[in-house]
Amino acid sequence: MTDSQPGTEAFTIRSSRVSAARKLVRRRARDKERKFLAEGPQAIREALAAGAVRELFYTERVLSRHADLVREAPRSALVTEEALAALAETVTPQGMVAVCDYLECLLPPDPRLVVVLDRISDPGNAGTILRAADAAGADLVVFGSDSVDPYNGKCVRSSAGSLFHLPVMRGADTGEALSLFDAQVLAAAADGEDVFALRDSGDLAAPTVWLFGSEPHGLDDDTAGLAHRKVGVPIWGGAESLNLGVAAGVCLYTTAAEQRKPS
Structure with missing residues (x-):
């Protein structure tokens, strides 16, 4: 349903619906409303395909290129550039922001490749890992202890739509999350075993949970101790x-390639 018909004045930054959507920049508001913001045509296209879009705001300059997204949205409204900039969290907004419902996370049966993030606070890194996990065919991504919210705007953007492609569990205790899976747990560590040596030995063919810690600090000793092995990427x-x-x-790609070899 498009609220803005030809000749209709665009919503401004003071419009009630724009004001309500702006609150979703904050995690507390997201959790209360169980909604989040997705910015840009790529993310919104994937969100629409997943049935997650509740409302779409767009500016006049993008309508000619992305009229299909406006038509597909269950509710949409033309907004001023100022209003769109207030909803977006980028220096150069892409002209579209959607309000999306939180996504359901159903644990897949017998997963073979799982990613668990522990204390990863950088939303760009978290979104990039989520995108890589999706591309590698992972079954699930868990945002574990003290990790950034996957619905954080930068994380959503960095995932490039992958947030809408695979189950994502948020706010789980890392140890409890690891106990859910009957699989080997590999902790990523700079001083770990060579990941390519594990590939050559065939060890990566088994169901695997990859455990990643923050870039500056890695995993603490207690968390790393929950893994069966520490594994790293060699620097040549x-x-x-x-x-x-x-x-x-x-x-993830090394593991996925090994798991996909004909048995």
Whole structure:
């Protein structure tokens, strides 16, 4: 349903619906309303496909390119550029922001590849890992102890729509989350075993839970002790280390490729 017909004045930053949506920038409001914001055509297209969009706000400049998204939204409204900028959390807004419902998380039966994030506070890293997990065909991503909210705006953007593709569990205790799975737990660590050596030995073919900690601090000793092995990506050049998202992508793709080999 499009509220803004030709000639209708665009909603402003003071409009009640825009004001209500702006509150979802804060986690407390998101949890209270069980809604969050998704910005940009790519994320909104995936959110629409998942049936998560409740309301869409758009500006005149994007209507000609993305009229299909406006038509598909259950409720939509034209807003001023100022109002859109207030809803967006980027320096250069993409002209569309959707209010989305929280997503249900159903634990998949017999998962073979699971990602658990522990104390990852950087939403960009978390969203990048979520995107890599989706691309590698992971069954589930768990945002464990003290990790960023997956509905954080930057995390949603960094996931590039992957948030809407696979189950995501939020706010779980890391130890309790790990106990849910009958699988080997591999803790990512710079001083761990070579991930490619594990691939060559065939050990990555088994159901696997990858446990990732924060980029600056890694996993604490107690949490790392919950894993069966510590595993890392070797550095063959002069770089001091790999970005967490890149390292996670290597680990996940290496595992997924091994699990997909014909038995």
